[in-house]
Amino acid sequence: MAELLLQRWVVDNEDRIVNELLELLRIPSVSADPARERDVRRSAEAFAELFRDAGLEHVRLIEPGQGAGLPAVYGDWLHAGEDLPTVLVYGHHDVQPVDPLEEWTSAPFEPVLVDGECRARGAIDDKGQVLYQVEAVRGLLAERGSLPVNIKFLVEGEEEIGSVHFERLLLDWEQYLACDVVVVSDTGMISAEVPSSTVSMRGLIAFDVALRSAAVDLHSGAFGGTVPNAARLAAEMVAELHDADHRVTVPGFYDRVVEVSEAVRASLAAQPFDEAAFRAQAGGVAFLEGETGFSALERIGVRPTAEVVGIHGGYDGPGIKTIVPATAGFKVAFRLVPDQRPEEIEASFRTWVHNRVPEGIEEIVTGEAGVCPAVTDIDHPAMVALAETIEAVWGRRPLWTREGGSGPEEALGRILISPVLFLGVGLPEDRIHAPNERMVMAQFWKGLVAAAELLVRLGELRFPKRDDELPWMKRLREEAKAREEAEARSKEVLPWTI
Numbered sequence: 290m291a292e293l294l295l296q297r298w299v300v301d302n303e304d305r306i307v308n309e310l311l312e313l314l315r316i317p318s319v320s321a322d323p324a325r326e327r328d329v330r331r332s333a334e335a336f337a338e339l340f341r342d343a344g345l346e347h348v349r350l351i352e353p354g355q356g357a358g359l360p361a362v363y364g365d366w367l368h369a370g371e372d373l374p375t376v377l378v379y380g381h382h383d384v385q386p387v388d389p390l391e392e393w394t395s396a397p398f399e400p401v402l403v404d405g406e407c408r409a410r411g412a413i414d415d416k417g418q419v420l421y422q423v424e425a426v427r428g429l430l431a432e433r434g435s436l437p438v439n440i441k442f443l444v445e446g447e448e449e450i451g452s453v454h455f456e457r458l459l460l461d462w463e464q465y466l467a468c469d470v471v472v473v474s475d476t477g478m479i480s481a482e483v484p485s486s487t488v489s490m491r492g493l494i495a496f497d498v499a500l501r502s503a504a505v506d507l508h509s510g511a512f513g514g515t516v517p518n519a520a521r522l523a524a525e526m527v528a529e530l531h532d533a534d535h536r537v538t539v540p541g542f543y544d545r546v547v548e549v550s551e552a553v554r555a556s557l558a559a560q561p562f563d564e565a566a567f568r569a570q571a572g573g574v575a576f577l578e579g580e581t582g583f584s585a586l587e588r589i590g591v592r593p594t595a596e597v598v599g600i601h602g603g604y605d606g607p608g609i610k611t612i613v614p615a616t617a618g619f620k621v622a623f624r625l626v627p628d629q630r631p632e633e634i635e636a637s638f639r640t641w642v643h644n645r646v647p648e649g650i651e652e653i654v655t656g657e658a659g660v661c662p663a664v665t666d667i668d669h670p671a672m673v674a675l676a677e678t679i680e681a682v683w684g685r686r687p688l689w690t691r692e693g694g695s696g697p698e699e700a701l702g703r704i705l706i707s708p709v710l711f712l713g714v715g716l717p718e719d720r721i722h723a724p725n726e727r728m729v730m731a732q733f734w735k736g737l738v739a740a741a742e743l744l745v746r747l748g749e750l751r752f753p754k755r756d757d758e759l760p761w762m763k764r765l766r767e768e769a770k771a772r773e774e775a776e777a778r779s780k781e782v783l784p785w786t787i
Contacts, residue, residue, distance in 0.1 A: 293681060294741045295428040299734055306424055306737075307402070309339065310728075313382075313416045314400040314409040320359055320383035320450045329446050332382045333360040336419070336444055340364035343427035345442060351462065354454035359383065359446035361458060363465075366426065367439045374747055375439040377468035379701055380419035380475055381448035384411035385722045392724035405730055412728035413719045418474035419444055421714075421733055425740035437748030441468060445697070448475070451658075452697040459704040469752035470671045470708055471701050472743065474736065476692065477715025479560055481732060484683035485690045486675060487711040488553070489590070492625035492662035493695040494634055495598070498526070498642055501651040503615040506603075512613050517650060519617035520602035526645050527597050527619050534581035537595045537623075539641045545628045549591045552667060556689040557586045590691025594624045620657075624693065631659040663699035665708050674746035675710045682739040712739060 299306075318332035319325040333350050340348045345364035352360055362382065367375070387397040387410050395401045400409035407417065422442070429436050443466060447453055459466065479485045502517040532538055562585065568574050579588040588594070602617025604610035623634055639654050646652045665672060667689055679687040702709045714736040720726045 293738050294745065295425065295432065295738050298428045298432055299737060302424075302428070303734075306420070307407075307730075309424075310407060310412075310417055310420055310733075311400045311409075313339075313420065314407070314411050315398055317398045318383050318411070318446070319386050320447055321386055326359065329359045329383055333362050333444075333446055336362045336382050337364070339420075339423055340442060343423050344430045345423075345426065345440075351458060353445070353447065353458040355457075358454035358458075361443060361445040361447075363441070363443055363462075365439070365441040366430075366436055367441075369436055369439045369748070372751075373438055374469040374750055374752055375441065375467065376744065376747055377441045377443060377466060377471045377701075377705065377707070378419075378422050379471055379473050379698075380422065380442075380444045381415045381446065382411075382419065382444050383446045383449045384414070384416070385449050387724070389724065394725055397724075397726075402730070406727040407730060407733075408725055408727045410726055412726050413477075413715045414721045414726065415448070415475045417728040417733055418713060418715070418736065421737035422472070422474055422740050424737050425744065428737070429741055429744065437745045440744070441466060448697065452700075455697045456700045456704070459700055463704060466705055468705055468707050470710060470747060471698075471705060472710050472712055472740075473698055473701075474711070474713045474740070475696070476711045476713030477717065477719065477721075478713065478732075479688060479690065479717070481716060481729065483561060483688065484679045484685060485560070485688040486679060487692050487713070488667055488672075488689045489627070489662065489664035490692040490695055490698055491590075491593070492629060492631060492699065493622065493658050493660045494625065494631040495620065495622040495657040496635075496638060497618065497620050497655045497657060498523070499616070499618040499653040499655070500602075500646065501616050502649075503613075506612040506615045509611040509613050516613055517647065518613050519650075520614040522646070522650065523600060523602050523617035523619050526642070527600055529645065530595055530597065530621065535579050536581075537593070539595070539634070539637050541637050542593065542595075542629075542634065545630065545633070546593060547627045550667075553591070553689055553691075554587075557584070557590065557691070560586060560688055560690065562586055586691075589693040591626060593626045593629060596622050596624075598622050622658075624695070625662045627662050627664045629662060631661060635659070660695045661699045661703065662695075663702055663709060665702070665710065669708050670750050671708050671710055671747060674750065675712065675743060678712070678739050678743040678746055681742055682735050710743075712736070712743060714739075 313335055316328055316332045316335060317325055318329040320329055337348050337350060345366055348364040350360040351363055395408055397410040400407055445455055476487045500519045500523055502519040507516060529538060577585055580592055583592055597619055599620040603614035604612060635656055642652060642654055676687055698709050714732040716729060
């Protein structure tokens with residue numbers, strides 16, 4: 290096998306890169322903890338310094354939410370020429386809380402190297418994966434004196450709290466973040482021996498349903514059997530949310546669901562899946578259930594779901610309290626797949642609830658979130674380049690996986706009108722969001738080499754000019770513009786400038 294780009298450079302720079310990783314991981318940039326706000330800013334400043342040292346230009350901190358959010362970091366290198374592609378690399382520098390602290394075998398912000406892995410909060414999610422992208426740029430500049438593409442980095446500081454200001458940031462900075470392709474390394478692979486890449490993430494919309502049947506709880510002896518019981522009504526609605534085949538009963542729920550291609554289905558079928566191990570990972574559940582006719586991996590990745598995430602009502606203290614509850618409710622989260630739209634599911638669900646509430650019962654349905662599903666066409670030339678890159682570095686063609694979760698990647702693809710590629714090296718055992726989070730260093734070094742290889746392959750492609758947009762690009766741009774105009778009407782917008 291021919292030697293890959295940067296393999297020798299990595300050997301020569303290994304000690305320095307490891308030290309950089311350890312320094313970044315020592316910063317407790319927990320975005321969910323207000324007491325750590327200064328640490329999140331310190332983390333952003335550390336990445337800004339890393340950018341400058343690696344050779345990136347126009348480096349600066351971006352204050353999202355018109356100064357109300359936690360800082361992102363921007364940097365670029367734009368000397369490849371107008372005819373060559375522009376690549377935007379996305380990541381995040383904030384990290385999850387460390388609880389429960391007693392389960393860590395070493396201090397979460399005192400990184401250690403043990404048995405070929407680096408253990409610390411943020412090692413894999415996502416500081417380590419951002420670092421190998423930056424080092425790939427440094428290495429190419431050192432070895433070649435230039436890059437095969439124009440490149441921009443955007444590393445946000447609010448991903449672990451839901452990227453609360455991220456879409457606003459993208460809209461404000463759209464002209465500066467314009468690109469032909471987005472590369473994300475905040476994901477993982479099936480295993481070190483079975484490389485894979487994510488091709489989609491499900492969308493999300495959630496609701497809190499509150500019901501009131503009376504002004505106060507009533508005595509069950511005096512009123513039971515005659516007045517409506519809010520807890521019973523909530524339970525009935527929860528039971529009716531799915532049919533006997535575990536299909537969601539909200540009208541029109543499946544109307545926009547796009548059936549996946551045979552290639553994607555075959556890739557899912559080829560993925561190793563150990564049901565016993567999966568059930569153990571899920572806390573030792575006795576059996577699996579879900580929509581009839583689909584495998585567990587299909588239910589997670591390519592099928593929409595509705596999960597009741599909470600139900601409440603009546604008395605739940607010790608002993609018994611003989612009442613007819615006046616209030617009750619439940620919370621439900623819908624995971625969406627292409628081409629489902631959160632606003633359409635919201636309208637249908639509100640109607641579904643209303644049709645099940647008897648006259649005289651008060652209902653309040655509160656929406657809690659709204660994220661569209663994201664998907665990248667596996668036949669896109671950039672995806673072909675990604676597949677070739679992974680095969681060159683890991684020695685076998687990647688499998689295409691579907692993420693069951695949701696993230697800011699949908700907004701990246703929609704607003705920037707660009708395909709999103711996932712070059713992540715995390716492994717299922719990396720304990721993301723859990724104690725003893727780790728980065729397997731063998732995966733890290735492969736990720737660095739792969740990041741460089743991918744840039745070279747992307748540099749060989751030519752993308753449509755913005756004034757010659759493909760139909761799907763035009764549609765997405767029009768939708769993004771409509772969203773921006775609606776947002777602008779609701780509040781004053783003060784655009785950021787470089």
